Amino acid sequence: MTDRAIRKPLLAALLLIAGSLPAGAQEDEEEQYRAQIPDVSIYKAMLDANKQTGWVQFREFAGRQLIYFTALQTMHCRLKEVRYSINSDALDKTFPMAECDPQLPFNLPSDDTNNWLYIELKPGGAETIAVQAVWDDGSGSEIVVYQPCKDPEATCAAIKTIKKAKKRTDEPSPSTPAR
Numbered sequence: 001m002t003d004r005a006i007r008k009p010l011l012a013a014l015l016l017i018a019g020s021l022p023a024g025a026q027e028d029e030e031e032q033y034r035a036q037i038p039d040v041s042i043y044k045a046m047l048d049a050n051k052q053t054g055w056v057q058f059r060e061f062a063g064r065q066l067i068y069f070t071a072l073q074t075m076h077c078r079l080k081e082v083r084y085s086i087n088s089d090a091l092d093k094t095f096p097m098a099e100c101d102p103q104l105p106f107n108l109p110s111d112d113t114n115n116w117l118y119i120e121l122k123p124g125g126a127e128t129i130a131v132q133a134v135w136d137d138g139s140g141s142e143i144v145v146y147q148p149c150k151d152p153e154a155t156c157a158a159i160k161t162i163k164k165a166k167k168r169t170d171e172p173s174p175s176t177p178a179r
Contacts, residue, residue: 036102043077044141047072054071054156054158056068056084056146057071057156058129058146058156059155064122065121067129069119073116074106076099077101077102081095082095084131084132089143091132095119132165144162
C-alpha cells in the first residue's frame, strides 16, 4: 500500500472518532460570551467623524431653541461627561449621560423626560455652543464651537472654531519621580 492510500482511511477514521466525542472534549477552549464595550479608540474615531456634521444640533421648534446632544449620547458608554457652554467657551456646564448597557453600547435607553437628548432655550438664546467630550480615561477632546446653520428650519450645526483642550485646574498633575 502506498503512503497516500493509508492516509485517506486514517483521516476518515479520525474524523469519525472526533465526531463521536462529547462536545466538551472537542471544544476545551470555548468560553461563555460576555458583552464588552468597544475600545475607546472606536468612540474617538466616531467623534472625529461626526465633528463636521455636528456633535450637537440646533433646531428652532414650537417657539423655543433646542440643542440636541444625540450624536454624543450614542457614545455614552465611553464618555465620562460632556462639557459645554452657551455663548462662551467656559465649558461651565455638563450634559447628563445615559447609563451604559454593554449589550447595546451605542443604543440610547428610552427617556420620556428627554433629559439625555436636548436642552431647551428661548428662541435664538444660543448663538454658539462650545463642546468638549471627556472620555472615561479622563482625556478630553478638542473644544469645538458650533453655531446654528443658516437655514432656521434645519436641525444642524456649523463649526465656528476649533480650540485645543485647556488645562483644567481640577485635573491631576503628573507626579514627579522620586530620586
